[in-house]
Amino acid sequence: MKVIQLIPEMESGGVERGTLELARHLVGQGHESIVISGGGRLVAALESGGTRHITLPVGRKRLSSLLLVQQLRRLLEREKPDILHLRSRVPAWLAYLAWRKTDPETRPRLVTTVHGFYSVNGWSEVMTRGERVICVSDSIREYVLKNYPQTPPEKLRVIHRGIDPVDYPYGYRPTAEWQASFEREFPAVTGKRLITLPGRITRLKGHEDFAAILKNLSADASIHGLIAGGAHPKKAAYLEEIRRLFASAGLAGRVTFTGARSDLKEILAISSVVLSLTTQPESFGRTTIEALGLGIPVAGYDHGGVGEQLALLYPAGCIPPHDTDAATRVIRGLLADPPPVPSRHPFTLAAMLEGTLEVYRELLASPVSIN
Numbered sequence: 001m002k003v004i005q006l007i008p009e010m011e012s013g014g015v016e017r018g019t020l021e022l023a024r025h026l027v028g029q030g031h032e033s034i035v036i037s038g039g040g041r042l043v044a045a046l047e048s049g050g051t052r053h054i055t056l057p058v059g060r061k062r063l064s065s066l067l068l069v070q071q072l073r074r075l076l077e078r079e080k081p082d083i084l085h086l087r088s089r090v091p092a093w094l095a096y097l098a099w100r101k102t103d104p105e106t107r108p109r110l111v112t113t114v115h116g117f118y119s120v121n122g123w124s125e126v127m128t129r130g131e132r133v134i135c136v137s138d139s140i141r142e143y144v145l146k147n148y149p150q151t152p153p154e155k156l157r158v159i160h161r162g163i164d165p166v167d168y169p170y171g172y173r174p175t176a177e178w179q180a181s182f183e184r185e186f187p188a189v190t191g192k193r194l195i196t197l198p199g200r201i202t203r204l205k206g207h208e209d210f211a212a213i214l215k216n217l218s219a220d221a222s223i224h225g226l227i228a229g230g231a232h233p234k235k236a237a238y239l240e241e242i243r244r245l246f247a248s249a250g251l252a253g254r255v256t257f258t259g260a261r262s263d264l265k266e267i268l269a270i271s272s273v274v275l276s277l278t279t280q281p282e283s284f285g286r287t288t289i290e291a292l293g294l295g296i297p298v299a300g301y302d303h304g305g306v307g308e309q310l311a312l313l314y315p316a317g318c319i320p321p322h323d324t325d326a327a328t329r330v331i332r333g334l335l336a337d338p339p340p341v342p343s344r345h346p347f348t349l350a351a352m353l354e355g356t357l358e359v360y361r362e363l364l365a366s367p368v369s370i371n
Helices: 014-028 043-048 063-079 089-100 124-128 138-147 176-185 207-216 233-248 264-269 286-294 304-313 324-336 349-364
Strands: 002-006 032-037 052-055 083-086 109-114 132-135 156-158 193-198 223-228 255-257 273-276 298-301
Touching: 002 014, 002 063, 002 089, 014 032, 014 043, 014 349, 032 063, 043 052, 063 089, 083 089, 083 349, 089 109, 089 124, 109 124, 109 138, 109 349, 132 138, 132 349, 138 156, 138 304, 176 264, 193 207, 193 264, 207 223, 207 233, 207 324, 223 264, 233 255, 264 286, 273 286, 273 324, 286 298, 286 304, 298 304, 298 324
Parallel strands: 002 032, 002 083, 032 052, 083 109, 109 132, 132 156, 193 223, 193 273, 223 255, 273 298
Antiparallel strands: none
């Protein structure tokens, strides 16, 4: 197969990582892989893995981007890919308009992936226009069927995001050298049972709820909160807001802000409980499956993809959304007597990659649509 993926840029993030992982898998299986994006630091990794990158500003949300439609149409006619895979709304619209103007008998088969709970409108509806529509969780499939009822259910395929168990081995523990270095950098964590809230510093991640939960647990001096994630410069005011929130609750010495880290696996591995407190459902929740993959208990709000993971793998960690008192009870239970985390799970990178290729093969074997 010859596959073209479109994405706004290859800088960082879960969608970008998934694009890179699929590109590597395609090349490893003997297929031809092309990615079109506005560029970014992951382009070098793409190209070193055998994927050809074409730089076009397909992620710019401006009227002038429509000038790219004809260029993309010519590119499709020149490259003659078998599959065109669209992963984000701006490039999806540009490529979809180009695809519609090519010969139905010779154009590539069209695949879209719904990666998130997008705002419901005509702009987002393009992500349901693939001949096959990949949903990254059952929650996303339900979102599509509820909000875009014109989408035929038979063209939806659920392929959960996944991690490589080699990267997140069950029972992993960091080295003594790493532990000592981490405790030198953050001495307040030494000897404590860590309750960790990972993720970037945004209101979506539920830091206000974390403050309420940590306040409820503050009588236990062995517990320490860890906020593992960095703040974009545009979020600096929010970071100061939540620092003040913890301080006003008397928790300044009971919580550590690590900032952006490249060693999140090690931080998860030394945690007693990892939390997911997102104010809105996440489409999948990669960090929670990373923690569970390591064998670390997870407590999270029972909605979206995280709720699916916990219901299947660790129901003891399910919390009614936005109920901080219930969260406190669940966390206390996990600290006192945590049920073992299963040593195996189905949310693997291999399953994700092979599931995607199976969608491609299935589509190529099906009759061409003239729509």
